[in-house]
Amino acid sequence: MMVFTPKNKIKNHKESLIKSLLIIASTLSILTTFGILFSILFEAIEFFQLKSVWYFLTGSQWTPGRVDSQFGALPIFSGTFMITFIALAVAIPVGLGSAIYMSEYASWQMRDWLKPMLEVLAGIPTVVYGFFAAITVAPLVVTVCESLGLRASFNNALASGLVMGIMIIPLISSLSDDIIRAVPDAQRKASLALGMTHSETIQHIVLPSAMPGIVSASLLALSKALGETMVVVMAAGLRPNLTWNPLEDMTTVTVQIVDSLVGDHAFDSPDTLSAFALGLVLFLVTLVLNIFSLMMIRRFKEKYKINTL
Amino acid sequence: MKSDPHPFADTHLRKRHRRARWFKNLTLFAIGLSISFLFYFLTDMVVKGLxxxxxxxxxxxxxxxxxxxxxxxxxxxxxxxxxxxxxxxxxLPQQMAVNPALLNTxxxxxxxxxxxxxxxxxxxxxxxxxxxxxxxxxxxxxxxxxxxxxALFFSHSDSKIPEFAGLKSAMVGSVLTLFITMVLAFPLGVMTAVYLEEFAIDNRWTQFIEININNLAAIPSILFGLLGLAIFINLFGLPRSSALVGGLTLALMTLPIIIVSARAALRSIPDSIRQAGYGLGLSKLQVVQDHVLPLAFPGILTGSIIGLAHAMGETAPLIIIGMIAFIPDSPDSFTQAATVMPAQIFTWAGMPERAYIEKTAAAIMVLLGVLLSFNGLAIYLRKKFAVKW
Structure with a gap:
């Protein structure tokens, strides 16, 4: 065995070198997260030195680009939540329904067709959805509303919300599909053996078991809708508008970020820095949603001892 | 209620079956709605873009x-x-200057x-x-x-004259940007996945990395643009709107997708392969590099192609780092100002002339064509190399 010792030494050396390279590569993800956090945080702090934090969170006047500019983000938050609400109101029922059909009712051949189609829907770039919302859906909404005697703006929140909803359907359906299929078959068989119909089994046994996973998917969808940019930049308005009417134009956090960074403002002006303050809010909200969603899915996996999800 | 001779008879049975059918049809309706959205959308783009x-x-x-x-x-x-x-x-004057013999003809x-x-x-x-x-x-x-x-649409770059505008500079820009993205994201992603799956022990540090990766996969893409603007452009002083900065930003975005799919591919390799390797006296590194990685490679490749397609369609972070500039000539280095296909779509969609609407839809058709063939390739590879262990 002595013969192999020198060779083994070289091997061990190389081994530990490569292992440390791998460790360095894996820390990059942590660096990225902190890079995002700090790059936003520092600029946001600079913004809050110029403008009040309290007014930013609760004020209702957003008037950048003026001498006495005011930065009250309430109308921006309300617009974001309105569009997100419409999107989820479309995506959760349709996405969950699709997932139930695919996992519980569809035959194998049919699944082989449906799954790639939803993957196509998921693979369409957001800028394309934005164009679709602005050119096709928004005029459609206006025409339909006119025939009903309602007035709708061409930048109405409803069009962006609807298209964003369509965009999120595959996210919800594919995650929920995986989760529903991960619910142990024994539960279904027990329920069917007790004489429940298939739909009763789904509603009373499968869905409650899968609920943490479905909630987790919905939270991810919520986080995606809040941070979605292109659809709203292209189809929603620029005017901060505090209203309940989805037919009016509204603006969102992401629209304002893009708007204030694309213009020709000086980098240290409050107009530009306000983008980072909004970005910080977006980062924190999505971070909380993502972590909450990860925790729920982890609990689901531990309960049913799944490690492939 | 009539007394029923059968002890297990359910008087509501008919109603329950009706409800079951109704529920099934409801879910069928939901999936029908999703698929018809897709078809309506594709038809709309083709009609507008053709x-x-x-x-x-x-x-x-x-x-x-x-x-x-x-x-x-x-x-x-x-x-x-x-x-x-x-x-x-x-x-015309250019043409005559090049060829003076044309004069008076x-x-x-x-x-x-x-x-x-x-x-x-x-x-x-x-x-x-x-x-x-x-x-x-x-x-x-x-x-x-x-x-x-x-043919001008493919051989010319962007122009303020609609009939003269083409996709060339955007296509070149996309290729340059995605080259940077993949050169960085693929090796780093695979290395991270190998570390987490094969080497790391399950401790707090590993769990922290894992949560980070999952969070990065779900963070709004526009925030990566803010990172690119603040760090790559303002801190490192890299040229604004260049393919280099765009590629770096997209690489950070694509990394989690590649890591997640590479990990899934590595996890699908049965432990018996590893045990056999150890049994023959191979070191951990040898087992990974000579046996596990080659077997997992098709899966890793599939995930990377999907990540590439994802990066190719991304617009929001690139807008933030200025890749929506008007680029009349295609860039020929990584540091020149460039634009990419989705950003070109965004710029054209905002143009006032009617002629740009069909240009936009046509550019969308080209982009979707490329993306669909990427996805198709990924699905083909997945099917072809699918191994039942």
Whole structure:
């Protein structure tokens, strides 16, 4: 065995070198997260030195680009939540329904067709959805509303919300599909053996078991809708508008970020820095949603001892 | 209630079965809705974009005179002035400077028509005057107006003259940007996945990395743009709107997708392979690099192609780092200002001229074509190399 010792030494050396390279590569993800956090945080702090934090969170006047500019983000938050609400109101029922059909009712051949189609829907770039919302859906909404005697703006929140909803359907359906299929078959068989119909089994046994996973998917969808940019930049308005009417134009956090960074403002002006303050809010909200969603899915996996999800 | 002889008889059975059918149809309706959205959307894009692959040309007689050298509009009859593209006129003096023998000759050529004529012939909104309209109708009756395949769309870059605008610079920009993205994201992603799956022990540090990766996969893409702006451009001083910065930003975004899929691929390799390797006296590294990685490679490749397609369609972070500039010439280095296909779509969608709408839809068709073939390739590879252990 002595013969192999020198060779083994070289091997061990190389081994530990490569292992440390791998460790360095894996820390990059942590660096990225902190890079995002700090790059936003520092600029946001600079913004809050110029403008009040309290007014930013609760004020209702957003008037950048003026001498006495005011930065009250309430109308921006309300617009974001309105569009997100419409999107989820479309995506959760349709996405969950699709997932139930695919996992519980569809035959194998049919699944082989449906799954790639939803993957196509998921693979369409957001800028394309934005164009679709602005050119096709928004005029459609206006025409339909006119025939009903309602007035709708061409930048109405409803069009962006609807298209964003369509965009999120595959996210919800594919995650929920995986989760529903991960619910142990024994539960279904027990329920069917007790004489429940298939739909009763789904509603009373499968869905409650899968609920943490479905909630987790919905939270991810919520986080995606809040941070979605292109659809709203292209189809929603620029005017901060505090209203309940989805037919009016509204603006969102992401629209304002893009708007204030694309213009020709000086980098240290409050107009530009306000983008980072909004970005910080977006980062924190999505971070909380993502972590909450990860925790729920982890609990689901531990309960049913799944490690492939 | 009537007494039923059978102890297990359920009087509500009919109602329950009806409800079951109703529920099934409801879910069928939901999936039908999703699929019909997809078809409505694709049809809409094709209907809007298909006309842009054809462009109107008008047969004209050019008079190469000394006068037309300084004023290209003199080369043609005055009546053609509004119906021939300005870009075509502008190219004339250049053509004569290159080839002086053309002076005092005449030539019959097919000249690029103005976008308004093009839109008129395709039946869209236009603002031609009645006089010009009758001229176009007259020329069409003589067969001097044709719709040809729009090769300009692929050989020209962006232009403020709609009939002259093409996708070339955006396509070149996309290739440059994605090259940077993949060169960085693929090795780093695979290395991270190998570390987490094969080497790491399950401790707090590993769990922290894992939560980080999952969070990064779900963070809004626009925030990566803010990172690119604050760190790559303002801190490192890399050139704004360049393919380099775009590629770096997209690499950070694509990394989690590649890591997650590579980990899944590594996890699907059965432990018996590893045990056999150890049994023969191989080291951990040898087992990973000679046995586990080659077996997992098709899966890793599939995930990377999907990540690449994802990066290719991303727009929001690139807008933040300034990749929506007007780029009339395609970039030839990583540090030059560049634009990418989705950003070009975004810019064209904001143009006021009607002709840009069909250009936008056509660019979308090209982009979707590329993305669908990527996804198709990924699905094909997944099917072809699928191994049941």
């Amino acid at each position: 006309p842009a692959f054809q462009q109107t040309y008008i047969k004209v007689t050019i008079h190469y005179t000394t006068q037309s050298q300084s004023n290209p509009f003199a080369a043609l009859d005055k009546s053609y002035r509004k119906i021939i593209s300005r870009a075509w006129y502008r190219a 005449q030539a019959e050529v097919w000249a690029l028509a103005d976008d308004q004529v093009d839109q008129y012939l395709k039946g869209h909104y236009h603002n031609l005057k009645p006089k010009e309209r009758t001229l176009v109708d007259h020329l069409q009756a003589k067969g001097e107006v044709v719709l040809k395949f729009n």
